[in-house]
Amino acid sequence: MSAHPQLSFDEILTSEEVPLHEVTFVVVDLETTGGDRAQDAVTEIGAVKVRGGEVLGEFATLVNPDRGIPPSVVTITGITEAMVVDAPRVDAVLPAFLEFCRGCVLVAHNAPFDIGFLRAACERLGLRWPRPQVVDTVRLARRVLTRDETPNYKLGTLARVLHARTEPVHRALDDARATVDVLHALLERVGSLGLRTLDDLLSHLPDVTPQQRGKRGLADALPNAPGVYLFRGPRDEVLYVGTATDLRRRVRQYFTAGERRSRIKEMVAIAERVDHVECAHPLEAAVRELRLLAAHQPRYNRRSKQPQRAWWVVLTDEPFPRLSIVRTPRPGALGPFSSRGAAADAVEALQAATAVRRCTERISARAPRGRPCALHELGRCGAPCAGLQSAEEYEPEVIAVREVIGGRSAVLLERLRAELDRLSDAQRFEDAAAHRDRLARLVRALDRGQRLAALAAVEELVAARPDGRGGWHLAVVRHGRLAAAGTARRGVPPMPVVEALRASAETVVPGPGPLRGATADEARVVYRWLTTGGTRLVRCSTPWGEPAGAAGSWHAWLDKAVNGRTAYAAVD
Structure with a gap:
């Protein structure tokens, strides 16, 4: 058994005197199909877990990127499509990797590239990114080595200059092993500068401003407990609100190189103190954060500062109701929507499935006056404005909308799916794709609203x-x-x-x-x-349940329709 037991990530970040040789690092390297996180995908993951100069374990696997590998990339890495065709996909690999590096500090050469791909993959798969501390050996090398010692800071050059035992060859595990040797050599250098702990190391990296270093003490009084923290400015104003499973650990990250957001660095420079509200568990912390954001509207937060400003789709209260977009919800409303555009998209989908009128004037049930519009000629409106449709004849269209919003019927959804089939059979593929996407967005909106309404009831x-x-x-x-x-x-x-x-x-x-x-x-x-x-x-x-005709029954269609991927998230 090692003389130094592995410390958890919480222990690493809550002890100011933990020596670097007791910190567990996971050095990771990725190979990908290209450099664009939105377009490209991972083809190989290699990682080495080390502590105190000892290798504790290795993680290596090819990854099926579900897309072609450009010839230029094959030339560099040697990874061909034939090599990855039977490899596991990233949704099977990523959870295992996150478990492998749980509680550790991540290290990568040019960390924004590798960590950026890992975070993007987590977001696509709905996995929680653990927000570990990250050490970038490029930045560390720039801080430690002069131009007289190395002509550049590429991994291959540093491996040669620092006498790494493994030569990087653009394969993930070999490059990770080479990065381990580079890391150890750099840590030996910083030791001579008096840097002994992880905090010392992160504070030494060039991205830490003097203001960040000088305010590390603001986190000292915070507990290692879940809760909400509030950065306050010189006039006691709330600058920023955040939530954490460990308050002291999270707030201390604002004063290290791990914090790279320019606006947050500006906020830290202004802050005078950090208040906190300790919570029983993460749910309470998340709710309190939302309520504090609404109460204080801090200027450095970008989300959820006006939680009441949602959009809803409702049927107007008149003899011939129409669909309207409003701010104040009413019984039977569809929503919530984060933008008016999203609400308008739902209105368009519902109108495509019914003959609910699209005109905005108020129509009297007794003596309607007007002339039929083009929609009447196209068979999409019964022209109640011209007296060609009574309120009783119009009512079934209104009922159909109410039923689909309330989850009591999916007739309108079936109509829209039938129209999708018709467009596909007619080989109008662009129109079919647009129609499919509109139907998918409507299904998501209905399901989200029905689930949340069932809980609120x-x-x-x-x-x-x-x-x-x-x-x-x-x-x-x-x-x-x-x-x-x-x-x-x-x-x-x-x-x-x-x-x-x-x-x-x-x-x-x-x-x-x-x-x-x-x-x-x-x-x-x-x-x-x-x-x-x-x-x-x-x-x-009372029983918590959803209506039998709810949009949730369309999960299978939605997953299959949107490019065969699982693109469904009911409450996101």
Whole structure:
């Protein structure tokens, strides 16, 4: 057994005197089909886990990129399409790699390239990027070696200059092994400068501004617990709000080279102190973050500062209702949408499946006056404006819209799918593709709204999620809003804690609209927590269920229709 046990990532970042030889590094290298994260894909992953100069393990695999490999790339790497055709795809490889490097500091040569591809792959697959600390050996070499010692900072050059035992050959594992030798040689150099800990190393890298270094002490008083942190400026104004599973660990990252966002560096330079709100578990932290963003609207945050400003699609209240886009939700509204454009797209899809009128004037049921428009000639409107359609004859179209929004019928979706089949059979492939994408967006919007509305309809729901240490994270949810949060640690009977939480929980008075007054952001966060991670329902005041005709039954069609990929995310 090693004399120095492996430290967890939390321990690495919460101890200021941890020597570098006790830090576990995972040195990673990728080979790809090109340099564009949006267009190209990984073809090989190689990684070496080291601590104190000792190799603890290696990770190496080819990856099927699901696309061709350009000849120019084959010439450089030697990886051909024949070599990767039977290799696992990235969705099978990435979870194993994330487990391999869990709790470690990542190292890469030209880290933005490799880490950028890994993060992009996580985003596409819906995996959580763990946000590890990252050491870039290019930046470290620029800091340590002068131009007199090396003509450039390419991996091959550094491997030769620093006498690496492995020659980099543009294959992932060999290049990772070479980077290990380069890293160790560079760490020997920084040791002579008095740098002994990971904090010392990260602070020494050139991307750390003097303002960042000088304010590292702002994190000292924070606990190693989940919660929300608030950076405050010289006038006590809130500059930035964030959430963390470990407050001290997360805030300390703002004062290292791992923080590269220019606007955040500017914020750190202005900040005078960091306040915090300790939370029972990550769900409470996420909800409190949303509420604090809405309350303070800090200028350095880019998202969720106006959670009430969502868009909804409603049927107007008049004898001949039409679809309208509004800010204030009503019962039976479709939404929420993050933009007016997304709401307008849903309106267009619904109108394509019904004869609901598109004109905006108010039409009297008694004495309509007007002339039929072109839509009437095309058979897309019954022309109630000209008295050619009574309110009773118009009503079935309105009912069809209400039924599909409420999840009680999928007739309109079936009409749209039939039109898609007709366009395909007629070989109008561009029109079919546009129609398919519009239908897919409508299905997502309907399903998202129906799921969140079903949750908001429940007066009270109590749920428990395993905390990973033999205990439970507990939450009381009322009408889609978090009303109370707590924990029952290992060995503590959970039900008395549940009853205490219910007794002290926030009173929630349901508001108007499908979400009963909850914000879309909070309802989404709560829904995701309830439906992932092994969360279990303890009790519900009324059954929590979705209507039988809900858009969720279209999952299989949606996954198949959108290029055969799983492109479905109900609450995102």
